[in-house]
Structure formats: structure tokens, C-alpha cells
Amino acid sequence: MDKALNKTQDRDLIKGFMKGNDRCFEVLLSKYKTKVFTTIYLIVKDRSIAEDLFQEVMIKVVRMIRSGKYNEEGKFLPWVVRIARNLAIDHFRKVQRNPIQHESEDYDIFNTIPRSEGSAEDKIISEENTRYIKELIQQLPDKQREVLIMRSYADLSFKEIASLTDVSINTALGRMRYALLNLKKLAQEKSVPQSYENKVQR
Amino acid sequence: MKTKFNDNDILRFLHDEMLEEESTLFLDALTEDENLWERYEYFQLTTDQINTLSFEPSVASVQAVMEVVKEEGKASKRKFRIRKLTSSPISVGLAAASFLTLFMFARLGNNIQQAKSQEVMLDFEPLPVPTLVHEVRIESHQQTDISWNAQDLNQKLDQIKQKAQSLSDDPLL
Numbered sequence: 001m002d003k004a005l006n007k008t009q010d011r012d013l014i015k016g017f018m019k020g021n022d023r024c025f026e027v028l029l030s031k032y033k034t035k036v037f038t039t040i041y042l043i044v045k046d047r048s049i050a051e052d053l054f055q056e057v058m059i060k061v062v063r064m065i066r067s068g069k070y071n072e073e074g075k076f077l078p079w080v081v082r083i084a085r086n087l088a089i090d091h092f093r094k095v096q097r098n099p100i101q102h103e104s105e106d107y108d109i110f111n112t113i114p115r116s117e118g119s120a121e122d123k124i125i126s127e128e129n130t131r132y133i134k135e136l137i138q139q140l141p142d143k144q145r146e147v148l149i150m151r152s153y154a155d156l157s158f159k160e161i162a163s164l165t166d167v168s169i170n171t172a173l174g175r176m177r178y179a180l181l182n183l184k185k186l187a188q189e190k191s192v193p194q195s196y197e198n199k200v201q202r
Numbered sequence: 203m204k205t206k207f208n209d210n211d212i213l214r215f216l217h218d219e220m221l222e223e224e225s226t227l228f229l230d231a232l233t234e235d236e237n238l239w240e241r242y243e244y245f246q247l248t249t250d251q252i253n254t255l256s257f258e259p260s261v262a263s264v265q266a267v268m269e270v271v272k273e274e275g276k277a278s279k280r281k282f283r284i285r286k287l288t289s290s291p292i293s294v295g296l297a298a299a300s301f302l303t304l305f306m307f308a309r310l311g312n313n314i315q316q317a318k319s320q321e322v323m324l325d326f327e328p329l330p331v332p333t334l335v336h337e338v339r340i341e342s343h344q345q346t347d348i349s350w351n352a353q354d355l356n357q358k359l360d361q362i363k364q365k366a367q368s369l370s371d372d373p374l375l
Contacts, residue, residue, distance in 0.1 A: 022268075022275050025271050030264075034258055038256050050257075059270050129254065133251055152249070153256070157219055173213055176213055180245055180248045180249070183248055
């Protein structure tokens with residue numbers, strides 16, 4: 001990928017894409033795919049649904065940019081996350097009407113996560129922690145989980161989250177605070193992996 | 203500016219959402235307030251742990267998106283070209299000129315057709331029977347020379363000249 005393109009600001013990348021340079025969108029996609037996908041996955045809690053929604057979101061983003069519906073004043077990622085959130089809500093509405101089965105245990109999300117370099121033991125601990133944190137987050141109440149995901153993975157400010165979820169900044173901050181405190185409570189209720197326990201209780 | 207900080211302030215500080223002046227005061231408070239430090243440490247560690255979590259979409263998903271980008275890009279480029287071509291003043295002028303040229307050719311063709319049919323009409327006026335001038339017959343080969351009366355030929359020539367004049371006066375020719 002072009003190094004020069006990587007350094008270009010999102011606004012310029014979007015302008016380039018609107019002029020017909022597909023490479024510009026490729027840069028945006030590689031820059032934000034992890035954050036967008038993590039956000040979607042933690043909202044819908046199902047890998048295959050998250051994959052479908054991710055594609056749906058990004059294709060919608062492409063079409064909206066091409067049709068000139070992207071507002072340059074806003075930031076790109078919060079805009080994409082807003083679209084992702086709306087599509088996830090639509091998905092939940094559909095699921096409520098037509099319930100589907102959850103993903104099978106055979107399909108493991110962690111098989112696709114790029115692993116950091118290190119010893120085999122480090123990898124096992126890292127995998128265990130990742131699985132553990134994911135499980136804890138997924139047990140949080142919906143509103144708290146939503147704020148935590150948007151702040152930690154989608155990089156939305158508390159002000160942006162407040163605007164998106166139609167609450168005050170203090171409410172958004174309060175939900176984040178409760179989310180973090182509840183993680184501790186949930187961790188104490190479950191058997192905590194050694195490495196995580198050491199870090200939190202230090 | 204406040205000097206008492208709560209959990210919401212800790213979160214704003216952790217996520218770089220505090221103004222510089224407020225951050226300085228917060229750091230001062232952290233060094234003095236043991237309870238605030240403990241809470242800060244908990245939120246920081248938990249936030250760090252959460253931030254380690256990241257999931258990648260599959261390569262197939264990313265490729266599928268890029269396929270759509272490229273396919274729709276080609277289609278929109280074609281549309282754009284057509285739109286650009288039909289919307290520029292030059293192309294509108296060119297189209298008008300082409301239409302006018304076609305119209306002129308059509309009229310010209312029509313006039314020529316009319317002129318030709320008139321000429322054909324003229325040609326149908328029979329000349330008097332030519333006079334046999336000479337005839338040679340050598341075995342299988344036969345050569346016959348014939349000749350028209352000079353007056354008849356001059357008359358015919360005048361008619362042709364008049365017709366040619368009328369055609370050359372036509373502004374469309």
C-alpha cells in the first residue's frame with residue numbers, strides 16, 4: 001500500500017475516493033476495519049453475523065460517500081460507527097421477529113485473531129485473557145456495554161456517545177463508570193484467570 | 203476551576219477529554235488524594251485490559267467489500283463519463299453540429315435524388331435515330347460506327363448545360 005496515502009488525512013482520502021481513486025478507500029478500510037469490526041462484534045456477540053454486518057456497513061459507507069451523502073464536517077470513524085450501530089439495531093429487530101440460532105461452539109472467533117509474538121505460555125495467557133474479557137463485556141447490561149464499546153473500540157468521545165445515544169454527557173460517563181465497576185464485580189463472581197486477577201487486584 | 207474530582211473526571215482524564223488546565227489540577231490531586239489514586243489505578247488497569255481486545259474481520263469480508271468498491275467504481279465511472287459528455291457545452295455544440303450536418307446531408311441527398319430523377323426524365327427524351335456511318339465485319343468480330351445528326355446533338359447538349367446551370371445555382375449544392 002502506498003506510504004504517502006497512509007499518511008493522508010481521512011478527509012483527503014474521502015475526497016480522493018469520491019474522485020474515483022479506489023485505493024483511498026482501501027486505506028480507510030485497512031485503517032478502521034479492526035475498530036469497526038470489534039465494535040460490531042461486541043454489539044452483536046456473534047462472529048458470522050458480525051462478518052455480514054461489517055460488509056453491509058462498509059458497502060453502505062461506500063455508497064453514501066459516492067452519492068455525496070458524507071458530511072465532511074464530521075469525523076469518519078464516528079460516522080461509520082453510527083451506521084454500524086443503526087444496522088446492528090435493525091438486525092436485533094429482525095432477530096426478535098425471526099429468532100435464529102446462535103453460532104456453534106465449533107466456530108471460534110479466536111482462531112482469526114492475530115496473535116502477538118511471544119512464548120507459547122504468553123500466547124495461552126493472552127488468548128485466555130481475551131476470551132475472558134470478551135465474556136465479561138458481553139455480560140454487561142446493554143446500555144453500559146454500548147458506551148464501553150463505543151468509547152474503547154470505536155474511539156467516540158463521551159460527547160459523541162451522548163449525542164448518538166440521546167443522553168447527557170454525564171449519563172454517558174456514568175454508564176461507562178458502571179460498566180467498569182461491573183466488570184470487577186463480574187470478574188469476582190467468575191473464576192478469574194491468574195494473569196487478569198493479578199493485574200486488576202494489584 | 204474545581205479541585206475535587208470524581209469517577210467521571212477520572213474517565214475523562216483517561217480518555218484525553220480534559221482541558222490542559224484541568225488535567226494539571228487533576229494530576230496535582232492524584233498525588234495528594236490517596237483515595238482518588240486508588241480509583242484512578244483501578245479504572246486505568248481495567249481500561250488497559252479492555253483495550254487489549256481487538257477482533258479482525260476475515261480476509262474474505264474485506265475482499266468482498268473491495269470487490270464491491272471496484273465493481274461499482276467502474277460502473278459509476280462509466281455513468282460519470284456519459285454524464286460529463288452530455289453536460290458540457292462543447293459536447294452540446296458538437297451534438298448540434300452533427301445533427302445539422304446530418305440534416306444538410308439528408309437534404310442534399312434528397313436534392314441530388316430529385317435532380318437525378320429529372321435528368322433521367324431528360325434522358326428519356328429520345329434522340330432521333332442515328333445515321334450509320336461505317337460497319338466493318340472481320341470473321342467473328344463486328345465493329346459498327348454510328349453518328350447522330352449535329353443539330354440534334356447540339357440541342358441535347360444545350361438541355362444538359364441548362365440543367366447543370368440550374369443545379370449549380372442551387373444553394374444547397
